[in-house]
Amino acid sequence: TQLLEQSPQFLSIQEGENLTVYCNSSSVFSSLQWYRQEPGEGPVLLVTVVTGGEVKKLKRLTFQFGDARKDSSLHITAAQTGDTGLYLCAGVLDSNYQLIWGAGTKLIIKP
Amino acid sequence: SQTIHQWPATLVQPVGSPLSLECTVEGTSNPNLYWYRQAAGRGLQLLFYSVGIGQISSEVPQNLSASRPQDRQFILSSKKLLLSDSGFYLCAWSVVLGGFSEAFFGQGTRLTVV
Numbered sequence: 001t002q003l004l005e006q007s008p009q010f011l012s013i014q015e016g017e018n019l020t021v022y023c024n025s026s027s028v029f030s031s032l033q034w035y036r037q038e039p040g041e042g043p044v045l046l047v048t049v050v051t052g053g054e055v056k057k058l059k060r061l062t063f064q065f066g067d068a069r070k071d072s073s074l075h076i077t078a079a080q081t082g083d084t085g086l087y088l089c090a091g092v093l094d095s096n097y098q099l100i101w102g103a104g105t106k107l108i109i110k111p
Numbered sequence: 112s113q114t115i116h117q118w119p120a121t122l123v124q125p126v127g128s129p130l131s132l133e134c135t136v137e138g139t140s141n142p143n144l145y146w147y148r149q150a151a152g153r154g155l156q157l158l159f160y161s162v163g164i165g166q167i168s169s170e171v172p173q174n175l176s177a178s179r180p181q182d183r184q185f186i187l188s189s190k191k192l193l194l195s196d197s198g199f200y201l202c203a204w205s206v207v208l209g210g211f212s213e214a215f216f217g218q219g220t221r222l223t224v225v
Binding site: 006040041086088090102103104 | 153157203213215216217221
């Protein structure tokens with residue numbers, strides 16, 4: 001059973017467009033992280049959100065944690081080719097502190 | 112600062128041969144340690160995690176085993192590799208502080224079983 005549903009699985013858009021990636025669950029998380037992974041390397045942490053309703057901005061990236069701490073979104077404004085990569089969300093379950101991963105969104109930004 | 116070392120970076124092994132991948136962490140004590148496997152362009156599948164020396168939890172029944180002989184050392188092994196063991200293996204560590212946990216990854220090992 002996939003506890004953290006990430007969508008879309010794959011996204012290919014033109015440079016300059018906006019996009020949103022979602023992570024949804026029926027479980028409550030004490031915190032949720034977003035990672036970006038380049039081919040052949042390990043994922044690298046982008047941001048951690050810990051408070052329901054929290055919004056964090058990292059340049060053109062906006063991360064939001066749902067009010068009930070069950071879902072999160074990543075919005076990229078004016079995507080650039082350098083944003084290409086695999087984006088992963090991961091949540092720490094409130095019940096047992098286990099780290100649960102989404103399946104990832106493969107993002108390709110075309111010039 | 113904390114660092115994590117994972118080796119080798121790439122490995123080509125014949126079917127039926129043994130496997131040993133090693134991961135060490137520096138700069139932290141009593142970390143949670145993880146072994147993940149990742150299919151191309153996809154998410155992470157948790158294989159094993161450890162909360163302390165000699166404590167190993169297996170998430171997926173498979174041809175692999177893990178050991179933690181020292182606090183900051185985590186080893187992934189197999190006695191006889193299968194073709195299906197091919198993949199990208201990642202070691203990671205984290206420290207849980209009041210429900211707040213971030214994972215830090217090694218560079219990964221690309222394993223090809225031929």
